[in-house]
Amino acid sequence: MRSLVLLSCCLLGAALASSRSYDGYTVFRTGKLNATSAKFLREVQMSSNLIDFWTEPAPGRRTDMMVSEKMSEETKKMLADNHIHFHTMIQDVQKLIEENDAIAKKMKKMKNKMAPKKDYDLDWDDYYDHDVLNQFLDALAGANDWAEVINIGQSYEGRDMNVLAITKAGPGAPKVWLEAGIHAREWIAPAVATFIVRELVENYAAHPDYVDKLNWYLLPSANPDGYQYSRDSDRMWRKTRSPTGSIFGCKGVDPNRNWGYHWGESGVSNDKCSDIYPGPEAFSEIEMQNIKNFVESLEPVPILGHCFHSYSQLWLWPYGYAYNAYPPNREEVEQLAIDASDALYQVHGTVFDPINSAELYPAAGASDDWYKGSLGSRFAFTTELRDTGRHGFVLPADQIIPSGEEMWAGFEVVINKLIEVSEKEA
Numbered sequence: 001m002r003s004l005v006l007l008s009c010c011l012l013g014a015a016l017a018s019s020r021s022y023d024g025y026t027v028f029r030t031g032k033l034n035a036t037s038a039k040f041l042r043e044v045q046m047s048s049n050l051i052d053f054w055t056e057p058a059p060g061r062r063t064d065m066m067v068s069e070k071m072s073e074e075t076k077k078m079l080a081d082n083h084i085h086f087h088t089m090i091q092d093v094q095k096l097i098e099e100n101d102a103i104a105k106k107m108k109k110m111k112n113k114m115a116p117k118k119d120y121d122l123d124w125d126d127y128y129d130h131d132v133l134n135q136f137l138d139a140l141a142g143a144n145d146w147a148e149v150i151n152i153g154q155s156y157e158g159r160d161m162n163v164l165a166i167t168k169a170g171p172g173a174p175k176v177w178l179e180a181g182i183h184a185r186e187w188i189a190p191a192v193a194t195f196i197v198r199e200l201v202e203n204y205a206a207h208p209d210y211v212d213k214l215n216w217y218l219l220p221s222a223n224p225d226g227y228q229y230s231r232d233s234d235r236m237w238r239k240t241r242s243p244t245g246s247i248f249g250c251k252g253v254d255p256n257r258n259w260g261y262h263w264g265e266s267g268v269s270n271d272k273c274s275d276i277y278p279g280p281e282a283f284s285e286i287e288m289q290n291i292k293n294f295v296e297s298l299e300p301v302p303i304l305g306h307c308f309h310s311y312s313q314l315w316l317w318p319y320g321y322a323y324n325a326y327p328p329n330r331e332e333v334e335q336l337a338i339d340a341s342d343a344l345y346q347v348h349g350t351v352f353d354p355i356n357s358a359e360l361y362p363a364a365g366a367s368d369d370w371y372k373g374s375l376g377s378r379f380a381f382t383t384e385l386r387d388t389g390r391h392g393f394v395l396p397a398d399q400i401i402p403s404g405e406e407m408w409a410g411f412e413v414v415i416n417k418l419i420e421v422s423e424k425e426a
């Protein structure tokens with residue numbers, strides 16, 4: 001009997017261990033921070049891993065932080081002691097995760113009844129595994145002789161990092177680089193990036209210029225190990241999955257702090273357990289090396305490097321490593337972010353703020369800074385997709401299509417600008 005109890009306890013333990021539970025985890029949202037309270041919370045973020053900052057503390061902005069039930073009272077007291085107003089935004093993160101799984105299941109059921117036949121499993125009614133994203137690239141490449149899949153290397157755990165290359169425009173045409181999924185838990189990012197590329201390819205006839213005049217390169221899964229880990233084991237995982245040598249066994253590097261342009265100068269923590277650990281050196285992560293090597297091989301240099309993240313609804317333009325650090329062509333970069341956000345708003349009334357990355361919070365080692373500052377792209381953007389925090393990273397699957405639709409509208413503005421400026425120069 002005793003051994004039976006032991007056995008069942010361990011089986012239960014194993015079942016629970018397969019996916020981390022966020023039972024009782026709460027997300028607090030502060031009021032707008034002033035310089036003092038932002039600085040205080042930045043210090044908390046750098047020095048403790050007990051609070052998961054879903055958004056970065058910055059003056060003039062609110063910040064969202066997830067805490068366990070155990071940490072809840074202590075966090076409330078800390079905020080109150082420092083005169084920081086806050087309210088509970090998400091009462092129970094686990095419940096939200098489960099509700100969203102149910103939404104996706106329900107949508108799937110409805111869809112299966114009337115699904116047209118296609119040669120890939122990906123759709124935009126749910127979030128999918130790394131392999132399904134790659135299968136989608138294979139299917140598009142198989143169906144179009146001007147598209148191909150390029151393997152740019154493997155992740156630390158050996159997953160294929162595949163890029164869809166759409167090269168109908170031919171040699172010498174301007175190139176666009178799209179990168180999604182560098183932060184594992186931001187599932188909406190690969191979903192929207194693939195939505196955009198589907199529109200480009202499968203709806204080619206509606207806007208042939210976009211593909212006839214530009215070459216496209218899409219990497220939908222820039223951090224495959226982290227992404228798959230967030231799907232299988234820990235929904236809130238953000239980093240890569242490489243070993244760090246941490247004495248606590250903490251794994252992974254923040255891949256969007258790992259790039260070699262002003263690496264490590266701001267917005268990072270040297271604590272290997274931190275979510276903003278930039279790695280022991282720039283490009284320590286094999287995934288980032290793979291991307292770097294590939295984009296450096298592109299000729300001409302991509303005119304745009306675009307990164308998909310979530311959340312906060314922002315159209316960010318560089319640089320992000322420091323305040324008041326702007327590219328020489330700041331004016332056209334900023335204007336394009338503004339114009340794209342305006343067009344995006346027209347679709348579903350979703351407000352995206354077109355702001356400088358450092359204005360949000362200075363953070364060095366992000367890929368968009370590197371695309372702009374080191375690679376030499378004329379334009380570089382990071383879009384923080386839906387929402388503004390109601391669901392945060394756990395964005396319901398029924399928001400994928402509207403997110404894709406509005407981003408597509410923003411992208412059309414960008415695409416037309418890219419075509420216009422390159423024709424002017426030709």
Ligand SMILES: [Zn+2]
Pocket residue numbers: 183186256309310
């Ligand atoms: Zn991100």
